[in-house]
Amino acid sequence: MAEPVMTVSELEGFLAAEFPQFFHATSGLTIEEVWLRGCRVRQSYCEASIRPGGTISGPTMMALADFSMYVAVLASIGPVPLAVTTNLNINFLRRPAPRDLLAEARLLKVGKRLAVGEVTIQSEGDE
Amino acid sequence: MAEPVMTVSELEGFLAAEFPQFFHATSGLTIEEVWLRGCRVRQSYCEASIRPGGTISGPTMMALADFSMYVAVLASIGPVPLAVTTNLNINFLRRPAPRDLLAEARLLKVGKRLAVGEVTIQSEGDE
Amino acid sequence: MAEPVMTVSELEGFLAAEFPQFFHATSGLTIEEVWLRGCRVRQSYCEASIRPGGTISGPTMMALADFSMYVAVLASIGPVPLAVTTNLNINFLRRPAPRDLLAEARLLKVGKRLAVGEVTIQSEGDE
Amino acid sequence: MAEPVMTVSELEGFLAAEFPQFFHATSGLTIEEVWLRGCRVRQSYCEASIRPGGTISGPTMMALADFSMYVAVLASIGPVPLAVTTNLNINFLRRPAPRDLLAEARLLKVGKRLAVGEVTIQSEGDE
Numbered sequence: 246m247a248e249p250v251m252t253v254s255e256l257e258g259f260l261a262a263e264f265p266q267f268f269h270a271t272s273g274l275t276i277e278e279v280w281l282r283g284c285r286v287r288q289s290y291c292e293a294s295i296r297p298g299g300t301i302s303g304p305t306m307m308a309l310a311d312f313s314m315y316v317a318v319l320a321s322i323g324p325v326p327l328a329v330t331t332n333l334n335i336n337f338l339r340r341p342a343p344r345d346l347l348a349e350a351r352l353l354k355v356g357k358r359l360a361v362g363e364v365t366i367q368s369e370g371d372e
Numbered sequence: 373m374a375e376p377v378m379t380v381s382e383l384e385g386f387l388a389a390e391f392p393q394f395f396h397a398t399s400g401l402t403i404e405e406v407w408l409r410g411c412r413v414r415q416s417y418c419e420a421s422i423r424p425g426g427t428i429s430g431p432t433m434m435a436l437a438d439f440s441m442y443v444a445v446l447a448s449i450g451p452v453p454l455a456v457t458t459n460l461n462i463n464f465l466r467r468p469a470p471r472d473l474l475a476e477a478r479l480l481k482v483g484k485r486l487a488v489g490e491v492t493i494q495s496e497g498d499e
Numbered sequence: 500m501a502e503p504v505m506t507v508s509e510l511e512g513f514l515a516a517e518f519p520q521f522f523h524a525t526s527g528l529t530i531e532e533v534w535l536r537g538c539r540v541r542q543s544y545c546e547a548s549i550r551p552g553g554t555i556s557g558p559t560m561m562a563l564a565d566f567s568m569y570v571a572v573l574a575s576i577g578p579v580p581l582a583v584t585t586n587l588n589i590n591f592l593r594r595p596a597p598r599d600l601l602a603e604a605r606l607l608k609v610g611k612r613l614a615v616g617e618v619t620i621q622s623e624g625d626e
Numbered sequence: 627m628a629e630p631v632m633t634v635s636e637l638e639g640f641l642a643a644e645f646p647q648f649f650h651a652t653s654g655l656t657i658e659e660v661w662l663r664g665c666r667v668r669q670s671y672c673e674a675s676i677r678p679g680g681t682i683s684g685p686t687m688m689a690l691a692d693f694s695m696y697v698a699v700l701a702s703i704g705p706v707p708l709a710v711t712t713n714l715n716i717n718f719l720r721r722p723a724p725r726d727l728l729a730e731a732r733l734l735k736v737g738k739r740l741a742v743g744e745v746t747i748q749s750e751g752d753e
């Protein structure tokens with residue numbers, strides 16, 4: 246995988262400065278690895294996002310998907326604070342276990358105005 | 373609009389009993405009106421879901437969309453605690469203002485196994 | 500409904516000149532009405548697009564949805580031969596009858612670079 | 627990759643018998659390989675599906691995507707003539723070249739009532 250335009254620590258610094266509301270010490274989000282056009286991000290387990298039956302809430306997964314896409318875009322084209330999500334399509338394949346979530350984002354296209362990517366989210370320890 | 377199978381107060385009782393994690397006194401969610409195959413739901417403004425620029429977070433909107441679809445399904449077929457979302461497609465049309473959000477859900481299809489609907493979310497006071 | 504930027508006959512002339520491959524005498528497509536940010540288009544019934552059980556093929560419906568969105572965009576911003584579809588999400592609600600199809604497109608957003616709209620397709624005579 | 631439930635020749639026989647309208651000698655569709663939960667299918671180049679600029683039409687790609695998903699389902703669970711598509715979400719990443727198209731379908735979930743998969747379509751010879 247090719248070198249990213251921003252490293253993990255550059256990304257962390259940028260996000261903490263620009264988006265302290267969702268990337269802060271207790272948000273439970275960690276950037277594990279980045280590469281050109283992709284990244285792997287962890288959402289640590291948090292009681293508050295649990296749903297009946299011990300599963301993790303849909304909005305928690307959406308937030309993680311959105312965050313990982315944004316990290317993948319930053320890692321590929323550098324700091325762009327004003328990127329916005331225009332469309333998000335989610336297939337919920339199974340209920341996640343009450344464990345950390347790992348998201349892997351992969352950009353399928355990086356155009357001048359629009360990036361398209363896909364994110365796979367799984368519970369830690371699942372295949 | 374035809375009569376719903378569950379009234380607003382029946383829905384509130386059911387949700388508070390079955391889903392206290394996301395439907396409780398401080399969740400800011402209010403069911404404003406229900407009818408057969410639809411409903412209107414309010415998410416009151418909450419500082420914690422604000423994003424840079426004063427806009428409301430995507431996951432807050434997703435949670436509201438998901439909640440309003442579930443209310444519309446309950447209002448149409450009665451209490452089904454195990455309904456799950458299989459697919460969610462969101463188009464973000466503009467950034468919401470820092471005000472209450474109103475969601476109107478409308479079921480397009482209620483099959484034996486699958487319901488399909490659409491939700492429009494707007495800031496209070498917008499046309 | 501506000502006045503469109505192009506009339507039905509201007510649209511027909513433009514489409515026949517620019518896209519003779521899919522808008523021609525035997526394509527079965529008719530623009531029935533246009534307005535600012537929307538239109539209604541007919542696909543006449545055609546044996547070749549029939550599927551087992553007498554229903555109309557998915558690709559025929561997709562082509563109609565795509566065409567009606569394009570007509571709605573042209574009617575709203577004038578002739579733009581190079582508009583491309585970036586994303587298309589289709590919910591198939593029921594099998595269409597072997598009759599003419601009517602599509603109504605409605606633009607939800609017309610931005611500088613991206614338009615978002617929705618199309619409802621039904622068999623003629625259905626409510 | 628695990629063994630499919632139906633072989634290529636069993637699939638061809640089933641499709642030719644059940645869906646002669648879209649799987650016949652001149653449809654240009656070939657099943658190249660199948661495995662449990664996936665397949666690779668070819669749509670041979672056809673002048674009639676060309677769009678301005680030499681690209682292949684969206685509906686042709688949609689038909690190929692839908693066909694490959696159906697083949698992947700059949701290869702995984704055996705002959706089910708009544709499977710229907712409930713939702714289809716397409717991202718158009720770039721204009722295809724005027725060459726054969728190759729589609730690879732991969733099932734992400736095969737539930738009792740709903741299968742979810744993804745299809746990648748590319749022009750022959752592209753990476």
